[in-house]
Each structure stands twice: as structure tokens, then as C-alpha cells.
Amino acid sequence: MTLPMDVLLIELTAVAYLVAAGSLFLYLFRGNVESRLPAAILLTGFVVHSLALIRLFLRQGFAAVALMGDALLFNSWLMVGIYLLIHLKYRLTVLGGIIAPLAFLMTFAAFAVSRGATEVPPGFQTFWLPLHVTLAFLGNAVFALAFGVSLIYLLQERHLKHKKLTLVMKRFPPLESLDRLNYKLLMWGFPLMTLGILTGTLWAGIHWGDYWSWDPRQISSAIVWLLYGALLHGRVTAGLRGKKAAVLTMVGFCVVLGYFLWGDAIFPSRHGGRFE
Amino acid sequence: MQKQIVIVGLNHRSAPIEVRESVAFENSYVADALTRLRGYPSILEGVILSTCNRVEVIAAASDEKSALSEIMLFLAEQKAQRHAGALDDHTYTYHDAEAVRHLFRVAASLDSMVIGEPQILGQLKNYYDTAQRAGTVGTVLHRLFHRSFSVAKRVRSETGIGSGAVSVSSVAVELAKRIFDRFDDKTVMLIGAGKMGDLMARHLQSVGVKTLMVTNRTFERALAIAERIQGNPIRFEDFARYLAMCDLVIGCAGAPDILIDAATIEKVLRERKYKAMFFLDIGDRRNFDPLINDLDNVYLYNIDDLKSVADENLQERANEAEKAEEIVHEEVQSFIRWLASLEQVPTITALRQRFEEIRQREIEKSLGGDLKGLSEEQRAAIEEMTTAMVNKMLHGPISQLKKNSADHDDDGTLYIAALRKLFNLEKQ
Numbered sequence: 001m002t003l004p005m006d007v008l009l010i011e012l013t014a015v016a017y018l019v020a021a022g023s024l025f026l027y028l029f030r031g032n033v034e035s036r037l038p039a040a041i042l043l044t045g046f047v048v049h050s051l052a053l054i055r056l057f058l059r060q061g062f063a064a065v066a067l068m069g070d071a072l073l074f075n076s077w078l079m080v081g082i083y084l085l086i087h088l089k090y091r092l093t094v095l096g097g098i099i100a101p102l103a104f105l106m107t108f109a110a111f112a113v114s115r116g117a118t119e120v121p122p123g124f125q126t127f128w129l130p131l132h133v134t135l136a137f138l139g140n141a142v143f144a145l146a147f148g149v150s151l152i153y154l155l156q157e158r159h160l161k162h163k164k165l166t167l168v169m170k171r172f173p174p175l176e177s178l179d180r181l182n183y184k185l186l187m188w189g190f191p192l193m194t195l196g197i198l199t200g201t202l203w204a205g206i207h208w209g210d211y212w213s214w215d216p217r218q219i220s221s222a223i224v225w226l227l228y229g230a231l232l233h234g235r236v237t238a239g240l241r242g243k244k245a246a247v248l249t250m251v252g253f254c255v256v257l258g259y260f261l262w263g264d265a266i267f268p269s270r271h272g273g274r275f276e
Numbered sequence: 277m278q279k280q281i282v283i284v285g286l287n288h289r290s291a292p293i294e295v296r297e298s299v300a301f302e303n304s305y306v307a308d309a310l311t312r313l314r315g316y317p318s319i320l321e322g323v324i325l326s327t328c329n330r331v332e333v334i335a336a337a338s339d340e341k342s343a344l345s346e347i348m349l350f351l352a353e354q355k356a357q358r359h360a361g362a363l364d365d366h367t368y369t370y371h372d373a374e375a376v377r378h379l380f381r382v383a384a385s386l387d388s389m390v391i392g393e394p395q396i397l398g399q400l401k402n403y404y405d406t407a408q409r410a411g412t413v414g415t416v417l418h419r420l421f422h423r424s425f426s427v428a429k430r431v432r433s434e435t436g437i438g439s440g441a442v443s444v445s446s447v448a449v450e451l452a453k454r455i456f457d458r459f460d461d462k463t464v465m466l467i468g469a470g471k472m473g474d475l476m477a478r479h480l481q482s483v484g485v486k487t488l489m490v491t492n493r494t495f496e497r498a499l500a501i502a503e504r505i506q507g508n509p510i511r512f513e514d515f516a517r518y519l520a521m522c523d524l525v526i527g528c529a530g531a532p533d534i535l536i537d538a539a540t541i542e543k544v545l546r547e548r549k550y551k552a553m554f555f556l557d558i559g560d561r562r563n564f565d566p567l568i569n570d571l572d573n574v575y576l577y578n579i580d581d582l583k584s585v586a587d588e589n590l591q592e593r594a595n596e597a598e599k600a601e602e603i604v605h606e607e608v609q610s611f612i613r614w615l616a617s618l619e620q621v622p623t624i625t626a627l628r629q630r631f632e633e634i635r636q637r638e639i640e641k642s643l644g645g646d647l648k649g650l651s652e653e654q655r656a657a658i659e660e661m662t663t664a665m666v667n668k669m670l671h672g673p674i675s676q677l678k679k680n681s682a683d684h685d686d687d688g689t690l691y692i693a694a695l696r697k698l699f700n701l702e703k704q
Contacts, residue, residue: 160454161569163581165588170439174457175552239549242573 009052014107016045021100028097028171038096039087046080053077076106078141086145094171098148128203136196140256142189146182147253150246153178157243179241182249190228197221220259227252279320279416279689280340281375284347284367285332288389291366299355301326310410316346321414323407327399329389334379336416340371376611380604383424384431392437392593397428415689427607434603436596440589444582445479448556452524455554455575462523463487467515467535469497472558473528477505491515516540520547526556527563538567541574617696618689620677626701631666
């Protein structure tokens with residue numbers, strides 16, 4: 001159940017993210033926007049976003065995030081929050097150029113994909129729900145940021161290989177920093193994702209007796225988990241870094257995002273808000 | 277009488293280096309020269325600017341025409357101390373708005389040989405300080421120079437005129453900074469004894485690399501170079517063994533053969549766990565296999581690549597210069613407005629107006645308040661009295677202003693500027 005006030009707050013959030021994205025592009029390509037402005041707009045959007053979520057939680061409890069549209073809201077909120085934390089330390093304004101449009105798409109899509117059940121059945125209302133969902137979404141959010149960092153890395157790398165230096169490039173951090181940050185994000189994201197999968201499996205096993213049900217979400221998670229696991233292993237042991245690492249990070253996140261946007265529509269399941 | 281701004285000068289475009297040198301002012305001599313300049317009858321304020329690319333005299337004068345010929349005389353005298361020859365062909369002159377514009381463009385590095393180079397502003401500040409110490413700076417040049425400094429700052433922050441390296445070795449350093457985020461853990465290897473390599477190694481050293489290795493076919497030369505640039509000499513036969521330790525490799529050997537091929541670097545990369553490498557091939561001949569650039573996490577730039585980046589940056593600066601010209605235009609307009617306000621007539625009018633306003637306001641307040649009951653005659657008497665008071669108070673300052681201006685006194689504009697500020701006349 002969505003009240004007009006919630007709709008308004010979410011619309012405001014989406015608008016703020018869109019404006020933030022616009023100002024970031026102006027900053028990157030035209031250089032005529034003050035560098036602190038985009039992050040400030042993004043922060044404003046984040047505050048409104050937080051208000052919207054607080055209202056949602058107060059009314060429906062944590063169960064809200066089990067509904068598809070609201071899940072996107074929660075996930076994008078975590079993503080923007082973590083970005084703002086990273087920005088505080090690294091001043092990665094460029095990364096905002098990827099996070100802001102992504103956050104806009106996710107909040108915007110929250111309306112579009114908000115279908116299926118509107119009430120969460122009592123079977124789902126246990127402590128497993130917040131635990132599983134928060135861990136899994138934190139993992140997603142960290143990987144969204146790793147995706148952004150990797151994309152910037154690849155753009156920068158391409159410019160350097162092709163010997164073209166542009167104004168945009170001057171805003172990019174050095175490849176070494178990007179690669180290191182990518183590694184750090186993987187180090188955080190992978191355990192979070194692992195815990196997310198573990199709690200989900202345990203929950204399923206205890207409540208439904210099927211640890212593994214070939215739920216499309218389980219399958220896509222397993223694929224991404226293996227991919228990121230291999231990436232982490234390669235990084236630690238074989239010096240898998242730079243371009244290849246960036247490409248793999250991006251592929252992994254695209255699978256996650258793909259499931260979020262379309263997976264549920266194609267394969268209805270427990271994860272997609274169809275609580276059969 | 278308004279002070280007029282005039283500039284006479286010669287720069288890298290108007291005069292060949294011999295001529296520029298013949299009129300250049302040695303640092304120790306500038307203060308004396310300024311005093312001499314100030315001795316000319318129509319020069320009221322003066323600043324001398326003398327760098328390797330330009331010699332300019334910037335003056336505020338009572339009469340533009342005579343000031344121009346006096347400055348030419350002044351420069352010719354300076355030149356005569358070296359050798360004779362006409363200066364007229366090599367000098368340019370500007371007055372009023374054009375002079376202001378010229379100085380703003382010089383400060384903003386729009387008139388420099390390398391557009392956007394940052395040194396000129398510092399030089400300008402130094403010469404301005406010298407003139408100020410020598411006592412040849414008055415109200416007009418004070419304001420003019422301080423405006424020019426802030427114009428330069430505005431241009432630098434609002435346009436990309438100073439961005440992008442324009443010399444080969446600074447391009448290399450800029451590129452290295454796109455790849456690596458710190459240098460205190462990086463090792464550089466310099467192969468060969470070419471001059472360019474020497475320069476680049478020094479440039480990299482200035483950003484603080486951890487180790488610098490030097491190698492050469494003849495070990496003695498490697499030793500000599502290593503000593504000169506404080507590196508570690510390595511025997512030529514051994515250099516391949518050290519490659520895995522190196523993050524930056526500079527090739528500047530005169531040899532016509534390829535010293536490092538892609539297959540070698542593939543092996544080296546495995547050994548260093550694919551940590552990024554940056555190759556700079558800057559000798560007259562290629563020392564590194566071009567295929568190296570196709571390997572992941574490896575970047576190879578040769579001298580032509582570096583040059584073309586430098587050229588692009590220069591072009592970029594030229595584009596940004598257009599934006600800068602707009603800023604200069606704006607600033608010139610506002611300076612000219614200020615300069616015009618320094619004329620005494622509008623200042624006296626504005627001052628009278630200000631006092632009259634105050635008088636009117638106070639009269640209204642009093643006659644509408646405590647003195648409400650006054651008769652028509654009494655009111656008229658108060659009007660008369662206050663008007664007389666204001667006139668008496670203003671009589672001294674105004675006649676002093678007129679006298680100053682008639683005397684061509686240097687400080688006329690100073691009083692006017694002070695008056696405008698004290699009585700807040702600027703806005704009118």
C-alpha cells in the first residue's frame with residue numbers, strides 16, 4: 001500500500017538524483033560546475049530517500065523490503081549511502097557520475113516494477129528477513145560501486161592506450177587508485193554476498209525445508225558468487241588486476257542488475273514478491 | 277584632469293631577442309630606473325616590467341601624447357647604454373582602455389609565448405612590489421595592478437587555460453600521474469644517454485620516485501650519468517633482469533635496434549604479477565617494440581605521442597583563451613568605469629548630492645517630529661541655516677580638490693578615490 005506522501009517523497013528523491021547526475025555530467029564534461037555541488041545535491045536526495053524509507057518501515061516494518069519496488073528503494077539507498085561514505089574519504093566525484101544516474105534508474109524503476117503481492121505473508125515475517133535482505137543488499141550496493149569504479153578504470157585505461165587525453169580524463173583518479181579501490185570493494189562485497197547467500201539458504205532450509213530450490217535468484221547469485229570468488233582468488237594469488245579485473249567486476253554486477261530489473265518478471269519466485 | 281594610462285613595450289612578437297636584451301632592466305637597476313622615469317614631466321606613476329620575453333613600461337600620465345614620447349625617450353636612453361639603433365619599429369604602445377586590456381592579458385598569461393604559463397603573474401607582482409617600494413605607484417596603478425592580479429586569478433580558476441602539460445617531459449609526468457597514484461614506491465630505469473632521457477629522469481625525480489636505475493652500453497657513461505642524476509648504475513648486460521622491479525622505463529639510447537620486445541615484457545609482467553608498467557621511448561630511434569602497448573596494464577608512449585599530446589594541450593589552451601578574453605573584456609569595462617569616476621566634476625557633484633540628501637532627510641525628520649509647531653518663517657530659517665552649514669563644510673574639501681586638479685598634482689586622484697570611499701559615493 002503506497003500513500004500519496006510516499007509517492008511524493010520517492011518522486012522527489014528520483015528528481016534529486018537526476019539533477020545530481022546532470023550536475024555531475026556538467027562538472028565532468030564542461031568543467032563549469034563547482035565540484036562540491038553534485039555531491040551536495042546527491043546528499044539532499046539521500047536525505048529525502050531516507051525519509052521515504054523511514055515512513056515505509058514505520059508502517060510496514062522490515063517486511064517492506066520484500067516487495068519488489070521497495071526492495072529497489074532500499075538497495076539504491078544503501079548504494080548512495082556507501083558512495084557518500086567513500087566520497088568522504090576519497091573525493092571520488094567522478095564515481096558519483098555513475099552512481100547518481102544508477103540511483104535515479106533504481107528509484108524510478110521502483111514504481112515500474114512494483115507489482116505482485118502488496119502484503120507480506122506471516123511466514124516471511126521473521127528475523128531472517130531483515131538479516132538476509134540487509135546482508136544481500138549491502139553486498140549488491142558494494143558491487144554497484146565496484147561496477148562504477150571499474151567502468152571509470154576502463155574508460156581511463158582506454159584513453160591512455162589510445163593516447164587521447166581529454167578534459168574528462170583529468171577528473172579521473174589514477175588507474176592505480178581505481179584498481180586498489182576496486183580490490184577493497186571486492187574484499188568487502190564478497191563476504192557480505194556470501195553471508196547473504198548463507199542466511200538465505202539457512203532460512204529456506206529451516207522454514208521450507210528446501211535449502212536449494214533452483215530459484216532463479218539463487219542460480220544467478222551462485223553464478224555471481226563463483227565469478228567474484230574466482231576474481232578474488234585470482235587477485236590474491238595470480239595478480240589478476242587492472243583491465244581484466246575491471247571487466248569481470250562489471251560482468252558480475254550486470255548479472256545482479258539484470259536479475260533485479262527483469263529476473264522476477266520472467267521467473268516468478270519467492271524472491272520476486274510472489275510468496276507461493 | 278583625469279590620469280591616463282599608457283603602456284610602451286616590446287615582447288617576443290614585436291622584437292627579436294637582441295633588441296629585447298638591449299633594453300632589458302637588470303633587477304638591481306630597476307628602482308633607479310623608476311625614479312628616472314618618474315622624473316619626466318608628464319609621468320605621474322610608473323611600473324617597469326622586464327622579463328626574458330618582454331620589457332614594458334606601464335605609466336599613469338597627465339598627458340598621453342607627451343607621456344608616450346617621454347617613455348620612448350626613456351627606453352632609448354636605456355638602450356643607448358648598450359648600443360644604438362631605432363626602437364620604434366619594435367615597440368607597441370597602448371593607452372587607456374587598450375592599455376588596461378593589454379596589462380590584464382599579460383597578467384592572465386594570454387600574451388605569453390606559451391599561453392597559460394604561470395610564471396608571468398609572479399614576475400608582474402615582483403615588479404609591482406619594486407615600483408611600490410620605489411614610490412612610483414599611485415592610486416591608479418595600484419588599482420590597475422591589483423585588478424590585473426585578480427583578473428589573472430579569475431581566468432585561471434574559471435577557464436582551463438593553465439591546464440594540460442605543454443612540454444614533452446611534463447606530459448610524461450602528467451601521464452605517469454594518470455597511471456600511478458604515488459611515486460615513493462616506484463622504480464624508474466633509464467636506458468641510454470640521450471639528453472631527453474636525462475631531462476625526463478630529472479623530471480620524474482622531482483615527483484619523488486623511490487629508485488632510479490641507469491644503464492648504458494658503456495658502463496662508464498652509465499656511472500657518469502648515475503652520478504649526475506643520483507641514480508644507481510647498472511651494467512647493460514644485466515638490465516633485463518631488473519625490469520621486473522621497474523614501474524617506469526625510459527628508453528633514450530641512440531642505437532637503431534629494439535632493446536626490449538613484447539615477449540620479454542610478457543614474461544616480466546608475469547613475474548611482477550601484472551602490476552602496471554609505463555614505457556617512454558624518447559630517443560631519436562625506437563628502443564622499444566611498439567607491440568608492448570598492446571599488453572594489458574602496460575602503456576607505451578614514444579616521443580611523437582608525447583609531442584602530439586603536448587600540441588593538443590596547447591590547442592586546448594588556445595580554445596580556453598577565448599573564454600579568458602571575455603573575462604578580460606568584462607574586467608576592462610569595470611576598470612574604465614572606475615577610472616572615469618575619478619574625475620573631479622562628477623565626484624564633487626556626487627559629494628554635494630550626498631550631503632544634500634542627508635540635510636533633507638534630517639530636516640524632514642525634525643520638522644515632522646519635535647519641531648512640528650514651527651511657523652513658515654522659522655522653517656525657512658532652518659532651511660537656510662542648514663544649507664549654509666553644508667556649504668561651509670564642503671567649501672574646504674571642494675576647493676582643495678579643484679586646486680589639486682589644476683596643479684596637476686599627483687595626489688589629486690588619491691583624494692578623489694579617498695572621498696569616494698569615505699562617503700560611499702562608489703555606487704552612484
